[in-house]
Amino acid sequence: MTLQSGTPGFKLFVIVPAFNEEHSIAAAITALRTVESGIRDLGGDLAILVVDDGSTDRTADAARDAGVDVLVSHRINRGLGAAVRTGITEAIARGADLVVKFDADLQHDPADITPLILPILDGCSDVVYGHRHSRISYRMPLVRKLGNLFFNRLMSYLTGQKVTDGQPGIIALGADYLGTFHIPGDYNYAQQILLDAYFKGMRFSQVDVSFRPRTSGRSFISLKYPFIALSQILIILAMYAPMRVFGRFGLAFGLAGTALFFVELALYFLGLADKPVGNVNLVLGLVILGSQSLCFGIIAELIRQQRKS
Incomplete structure (x- = not known):
């Protein structure tokens, strides 16, 4: 399915997974509203979908008070991958033509959503990842930088494509991929989607995006990240190859x-x-x-x- 910019009627759902983000979720929803007119100019409608991943604070209440369009809650914390899977499934059920995954901590700029979806609207890509490293506004810790480099090299090798940022917090997914997506692991989504799309013959591209320091909450990434991410990669490889x-x-x-x-x-x-x-x-x-x-x-x-x- 190819969507053309300017064609009226496409539905864009911005999925915001959130775990204990009561201090930032309202600001994230408000910031996302600022791109609504731009999406409308392209012929689309914007809906914001928050997935509360078993938060123990007031994340869900703060999202409702901020006027979120759709709120889905997990009873327990299941993981970022599970939250993204729930969000995509709910968006599809509500007629989504496009999905953008956006972090609740506002490290990404909502203004980057429009350039991120344009390759899909123009029929050039099915999956678009944000590329943070050319517009990052803080010094990324060395350990995380080395981890990103390792996974970028690994994903480039496994997919045969040049992946310069395989772990962004902002990605766009087109209708063709939405119709066949599969995220088996609960921990993270980035490598899973990239591999899943590759084995299904989807077109992949990257767009430069801004990346700012986190000001609230905490990252889910820890020392266990590489081990769980590698196990999820192995599962997908075992499924498809x-x-x-x-x-x-x-x-x-x-x-x-x-x-x-x-x-x-x-x-x-x-x-x-x-x-x-x-x-x-x-x-x-x-x-x-x-x-x-x-x-x-x-x-x-x-x-x-x-x-x-």
Whole structure:
């Protein structure tokens, strides 16, 4: 589905996940209202949808008082990925043609929403990520900068595209992707959406956006972030490209076991070892693990192909 700017009738939902953001959610909603006329000039209608992810403060009440269009609440804190998934699902149910995910902490500028959705409206992209690093207004901590660099390189490798910012707090999703999106993990959404869109043949682009220091609340990112994010990436890879995961693991383990077998056999014939194979259990373990992983990958790939057909 291609939307053209100036074509009347498209519905844009801005999803704002919020967890204990009572001090910033009203300001975020008010700031988002400032782009309403610009969206109307493009032929669209703007709706603000807040997902209260089990907040223990007055986030939900503050959002209602600020005049949010739609408020959805989780009974418990389920995670940012789950909140984004809930928001997208609710927006689709309400007829969304476009969805923008926007942080409640106002580190992003609502004025960037219009340039972010233009590649989708013009039929050039299905998924657009904000690129923060050229317009960031504070010094990002070194650890976070290195983490961003690692995940950018990883996502570039996995998707074959140049990903310069794979973890922004502002992204836009078009109707074609909304009709088929899948976010299996609850922790984060950024890498999941990027991989999900890539395996479904969606077009991806990035737009420069502003990024400001956080003035209230706290980031969900902690030392556990890379480990959980990597596990979520592995799950998506296993879903869409099982041979890419299990085939490579199986080949690596199988080759390691075979190589160890021949090395120990050579040492025995050279008189440097007392037994033909000294580490029998290790060799058998590597070969069996490799064979099982490879077989699992083949079976999973056959199932995936069967479901596609």
